[in-house]
Amino acid sequence: MTVETKKLNAIQAINQALAQAMEADPTILVLGEDVADREGGGVVGVTKGLSTRFGEDRVKSTPISEQAIIGAAIGAAIDGYKPVAEIMLMNFTTVCMDMIVNHAAKLRYMSGGQTTVPIVIRMMTGAGIASGGQHSDFLEAWFAHTPGLKVVAPSNPADAKGLMLSCIADPDPCIFIETSRAYGVTGDVPVDAIPIPLGKARIAREGSDVTLISYAEMVTRCLTAAAELDKEGISAEVIDLRTISPWDVEAVLASVRKTGRAVIVHEAVRTFGVGAEIAATLHEKLFRELKAPVGRLGAPFTPVPFAGNLEQAFLVQPGAIVEAARATLATH
Amino acid sequence: MTVETKKLNAIQAINQALAQAMEADPTILVLGEDVADREGGGVVGVTKGLSTRFGEDRVKSTPISEQAIIGAAIGAAIDGYKPVAEIMLMNFTTVCMDMIVNHAAKLRYMSGGQTTVPIVIRMMTGAGIASGGQHSDFLEAWFAHTPGLKVVAPSNPADAKGLMLSCIADPDPCIFIETSRAYGVTGDVPVDAIPIPLGKARIAREGSDVTLISYAEMVTRCLTAAAELDKEGISAEVIDLRTISPWDVEAVLASVRKTGRAVIVHEAVRTFGVGAEIAATLHEKLFRELKAPVGRLGAPFTPVPFAGNLEQAFLVQPGAIVEAARATLATH
């Protein structure tokens, strides 16, 4: 089966997912700051054209009131709609954590299944574009630690589209993380609306010596590192988790069982990050099978610095991944 | 050197720490909902007597405005004061995460060391007292993942006093977690103001077969489990982390190097919890020395349920700790 594709960047891909979903299902709504066309269809254009096409009732720009945004999404979701809310940058979730964590995530449970919150909360983030300490954080570990939420972080435009379609269709609240600095990168994106299942990882590159596990833009860096490692005769398998919570334990275990070695790479601060859960699980499940300790790469334990050189040093670079992979082969 | 002690519960111990610190240093302030004596000195009385003794300028009840509370603490701290702010319950940090995470935690870094935020944020939490889904969460993993914050969780009245004294004296923002259901438990508390250093763990019980690592009220459950294990001839060492971030890697490694086995126990949801970081670190640093995979106990991946039987099932019970410890001895 061949799938017709078109070259799009992530902005266009997500836009297409939203448009196709809204076309098919009149209960899908979009809300957030500047999301309607009168305001430019989103600060980077992810929602461009939607209000013109589907009306300003369904695509609503909001005041700068993140609690009110998520509250409106939750309430509308309880009564039959499927809102896709934008919190412009991930750091701004800090002003509406109550709505996300105490309410969206818990209402199904606390109501014994009576009220459900099928919302998507989109947000962008990431270092490397000189945005400084309050606009760049990856905070996915918080949400992954929150029962009731799903956490999704696409690494490329095709996945952005397919995963967004699944998040919209999903009966539970999904956190959808877009990496700002990767917005411009294009890729082949299916023209049709083909959802990519949540909770399932993708083998981005096959390999046999070491497994690199990642998500979001860091997958690209893993692939760069894998190409580098290849030159040294090291065959790296790259797993793109796609969904951080629930993460695809089986797929990761299968790969690491095969390679015996693993390195986890994420942009967020390493300490108490998502990588810790994955490493702990791998060690637990593959205690005698692992040939080396699981490597964990993430940012140092600091806020995101502004100065360009520090910001680049803050980010995990492909070279560090290469080294960490090598280290798993060197030990033991 | 004998230290004069008195039997106090944690409420009294923290109250004493605050009073002694305020007596010694006029820059120490207390603020939060209902903290002054006119309002009863705190909902459970932790701040009782302070406003009467030190004046209503230094001990201020606030409106229900958590962002304003933490903002006021931050600003006053920048200009030379040392505020101890109460966020009544840990779940309410969700309405002021911006102030805590984007500001208190980052201002030193983003200002290049010019503005500093020596505040303490006290809060209580914990399941087991029928408070339901929005009043019981342990969210320490979020704060531990936030560079710039220190996270402290005493397990007994003496530690509550000594650690509070250190948090107040500390030049950086500290999150201080009190377990509600343990407030009534008394213990011997030094009469004088003797700080207990942050970042240092305590060996709560010596042992040689397995290390139980915990903090807050779960330490008590580990001690109960250790006594149980003792009957079976299993010698468990119990480490009370006291400080979750930065945690005492050396002390934990030393113990696990000795025992070769470890179980981490916390009240928070297990998945993506603090235990993951500790387990990942142990496996990494003691790859060939561990005799069994590190055990990790925490709550199941659910919100906190109300019904008494479910709530007890949600909480890690001593029996589960015993089993997990046994399991580390059984394997391999």
Next chain:
Amino acid sequence: MTTASPEPNTNAAIPDAATQVDIYRRMSLISQNDEAARKTVKSGRLMMPYYSPKGQEVIPSAVSVNLNDDDRICTIYRGTHDMLAKGVPLRDLWAEMAGRVTGTCKGKGGPMHVTHPASGAILTTGIVGSSMPIANGLAWAAKLSGSKRVTIAYFGDAASNIGAFHESLNLASVWKLPVVFICQNNLFGEHTRFENATSVDQISKRAAGYSMPGVTVDGNDPFKMYAAAHAAINRARDGDGPTLIEAMTFRFYGHVFGDDDHYMTKEEKAAALAKDPLPIFRARLIADGVATDAQLTELDADIRAQIEDAIQFALSSEMPPIEELTRDVYAEAGAA
């Protein structure tokens, strides 16, 4: 009724006789239920944090007679009065308070999270202020779907100082949502006096900052409360947007069960208690010839029996099966 609004309510609606009795019925239900709840908690038969609404029973009673079953309410931890007035069945409520599988939420939510969609009780939150942003969303859904549903957001006086209040009133006004914000001003937030936490003497005055009608009304007077609610609900239903009602009242038994009231004077408490709205309204109904003492006595007795039945039902119900612990986290059973 003081008006701090751009659009004063001039034509005050008056409840007809049947409606007056209906308001009384709901008040009696709330008041008797509260007495039973305090007794049950005190005796240790129920273990729950209990926030008595006694003294505030007029508000939701006079509001709810203006509502349809499918109109929504979002309430708070202090919410049994709001729920009962809106029609949450006694058995389901008691079973939830007791953490039984027969409760509204299978015992998983508890008293602070009672949810009963069939009666429109969509949300009970334990977070101060958080009823409001979600009420907006329910109102938005009603507006989008073209239904005439109205949503009520209940909250306390102290909640008017938290950010969610502000964001919610602003959004509701900008989006012209069919929502009514009803502040139950019982003069205290936990142990803090209204005037020590709130920078305005009437919360209704804040409505002007959102170009929304705002009224302060005697929330213990069924007629005044009825009229204010009637106007606001009609306004919302007619598509004219939100209203802020500040209903002045008093909580008889402190913040939470066990509270010793140390933060108020004996005199002010005694004065408030002397104005118990239930006997006053009862006497008026009789004096006005709307109902006879015998009729109301029978009605009260009926309610008492229902409450007794609900307590028996709850306490003899099963705890939720242990599998419920990991159910309802997500749509499909138990992830992770």
Next chain:
Amino acid sequence: MTTASPEPNTNAAIPDAATQVDIYRRMSLISQNDEAARKTVKSGRLMMPYYSPKGQEVIPSAVSVNLNDDDRICTIYRGTHDMLAKGVPLRDLWAEMAGRVTGTCKGKGGPMHVTHPASGAILTTGIVGSSMPIANGLAWAAKLSGSKRVTIAYFGDAASNIGAFHESLNLASVWKLPVVFICQNNLFGEHTRFENATSVDQISKRAAGYSMPGVTVDGNDPFKMYAAAHAAINRARDGDGPTLIEAMTFRFYGHVFGDDDHYMTKEEKAAALAKDPLPIFRARLIADGVATDAQLTELDADIRAQIEDAIQFALSSEMPPIEELTRDVYAEAGAA
């Protein structure tokens, strides 16, 4: 000046001649600095998100001449005007914008987090609304210490819809803090028009909800702005509590550098630009005989030279050493 407050300012203060020139100097500094910043970003010599304050230069200039060095300001991402008016040195500011070790924050904060305590510029935040709660804390410290320091919280019109605004104004009023809330109403929040996001026609009207004086003033008129600031700052300094000032203005170059202004009409933009406050005030100073053209031309040239110097300084400064990455996270060097 429209007044939506309980305490209107009647005796408007007038800046003396030297103060007028001082206001002009600050305006010229801001305006020229902005031009240089836009040029430098456009040329690619600086990589930073740049939020031009051009058009808003009157506000902090007329405010700051009423302030002492140790008075505090808390500003936002759009804050170079506020900082320069308060006295943040050009070299330090440019070096920070360039991410150099010679910057105010060693290059670690960047343009959105400039901090320069010596000039009272204590906080620059990138989070909408968050200047206000922290300004309260600084004001609280001043009050506690018995100093006469005043704190200014700057923020935008759209920020008046976020929760932190509400909580801050309420607390400041209840605690009677020496703080002045100055809303720079430039009619847009990013691409959203003021009136499409804000439910009140004048933000100053919200002050009444906090029993606080609130005034709307032409923020592009140095005299009116001076008078409003003077009154509010004196009020704060005298221990009489906070004030909300809404200063009406316009941002000439959109939200952030690169913004194409698609969301406004050419006409409204042209009309605003035609009222550039700098040449208008300049002409008035000359017409009023307060300064000669030659004097102002020299002053302008001086400033231009200082800016050139600052740019050279910044761009020839070193990047921070790599050890700075993990410094200043905690008091002692690098934990974890």
